[in-house]
Amino acid sequence: MLTSSVLDLLKKRQLDAILFSSPKQIIYLTSYGGISQTERDAFILATEKKCYIFTNQLVSAEIKEKIKGATILEHTRSKPFAKNLADVIKNEKIEKVGFESNNLTVTEYLTLTENISSRFISVDLSTIRVIKSESEIEQIKKACDIAKKAYNLTCEKIKPGITEKEVASIFEIYILKLGASLSFPTIVAFGKNAATPHHHSDETKLKTNDIILMDFGAEYNSYCSDITRTFFIGKPLPEQKKALEVVQTSQKLAVEFIENALKEKNEISASEVDDIAREYVIEKGYSSIPHSLGHGIGIEVHEAPSISPASSDKLSKGMVFSIEPGIYIEGKFGVRIEDLYTISSAKLVKLT
């Protein structure tokens, strides 16, 4: 559980321990996928030498069986988590504790600081999972393959009259049949609904010549995929065709920029990649891309690095990320293409 990235962070921030709370982070550290996304099944306290897992009676028997290499403490009604943590912090003489300020709620934070006098210091954990191992990339690739397969099977069933919700449901059933789960609720948007980048699939029926935007993904062995396709059944209008071509070229320009840059250096500025794709879209007469060009993906659908105008992230070997330019014309239509890529020994590899 004490990965080199955790040890590096402890050292760099001069911390005695880090308290991990977000379920995805706990899945990463323990390699145990059975952590609930909505309940607080567990917290982890990691020092330079030791790991403590704090869990509850609803899951403790299983955590003890599945997770090795940690001291497991169970909280109860009479001895809540904060008391167990206070004891460990006292015994280990911990003065500075890093914590996930973008995950811990205000109530949780206040309960901890009322019970524990150590200094709680906000830490950015995005570096911990940003470089993927070969086996992690394999899992993401598998999640991509499943999503593509379910998408291809779904496409065969799309015909005029079908609703967005029905298409989403067909896709989701294929994902389950293929032994995976959803990495996020499937976006299916017909016609003008595609103008909302994160449209919520509804009862809209498909009309002939409608644009169809599908943003979909699978989760397999805790790893996610995320793909977007825009297509037509019938004939696109010239303005739709143009927008789709601009988005395709925009993605191609970003890809070529990374490929060329990799010939000369190991690290590429993410904001420069965003800029190449975004400027082309603007140059072609569109207002801009109303979202980031891309995001990292792994155990979470959205994680580091961020490929956006304000990003200070650098893209480098072992990272996995999306490149997804989009154009949205309110009240009319939207187009987006999203593929996943990884940087593998000075080369950009497409996963989707």
Place this chain on the structure above:
Amino acid sequence: MLTSSVLDLLKKRQLDAILFSSPKQIIYLTSYGGISQTERDAFILATEKKCYIFTNQLVSAEIKEKIKGATILEHTRSKPFAKNLADVIKNEKIEKVGFESNNLTVTEYLTLTENISSRFISVDLSTIRVIKSESEIEQIKKACDIAKKAYNLTCEKIKPGITEKEVASIFEIYILKLGASLSFPTIVAFGKNAATPHHHSDETKLKTNDIILMDFGAEYNSYCSDITRTFFIGKPLPEQKKALEVVQTSQKLAVEFIENALKEKNEISASEVDDIAREYVIEKGYSSIPHSLGHGIGIEVHEAPSISPASSDKLSKGMVFSIEPGIYIEGKFGVRIEDLYTISSAKLVKLT
């Protein structure tokens, strides 16, 4: 959106406004189910007279179309949420703002308090959704019916050799086919796995005479169901049979206690209900129930009221809640029965 329960809370806590952040609370206030559970699609600021919705470019077009009766403000990279909120708070001369301290993260809270000098006061929103309307109870009933139907269809496919994951997947496919979604990941536990109350379904294969515990639910029109059944294919051991009977009687005692109490009064102490069921389990020689006896349900699977030893909640008309005693013998087996009930004009009505 300004329900009487929101206005009551503003008055009772002497607040000028309440900032709502949790997705489920926003779905409740807007009756719009398309709010993401994982992203921050929207925040709502409610004063005694007005509602403001703060949203982003990924969903704003749709929020504007679907949600009426509110001023909608869109945040952008150059004008983030905290700035938009600061403007409204200044214009409305808001001094005291209630906020969801058990939902807002530490980072979000710090960003708001850095930009806004008003006093932020933690409020407990559990009272807002605790009394359900007839139409809300209808939705929950529908979610129960779908879950029961999917469960019955699934039971027909259960046979020795099948894995927990396969059973969960069969159930989940039925839920999708019935036009609903999952209210939580399905728990399927065979044999000793049932000793973990929140077991994570895995590759364990069903053996003849194994105990089977299924905890499952559907979400329909944003409303949830939550049901647990424990059964056998084959013959239970005497100790399993006894535990199941104790759990059944424990649930029955809690139900009878509520039914009798309703003849005399409108409000029933939730902790007393927990006590009746729990004491019976202990009396029969088991250590206790390692979780609450029950919980409210509605837009969220777990919401107010809490039926637990430490609860100060009162059960009353319009509430919907589970009663779910369980006995867990580590390394051997577990049994739990969970049904949903509502109090309707001085009567307890079973929904499952």
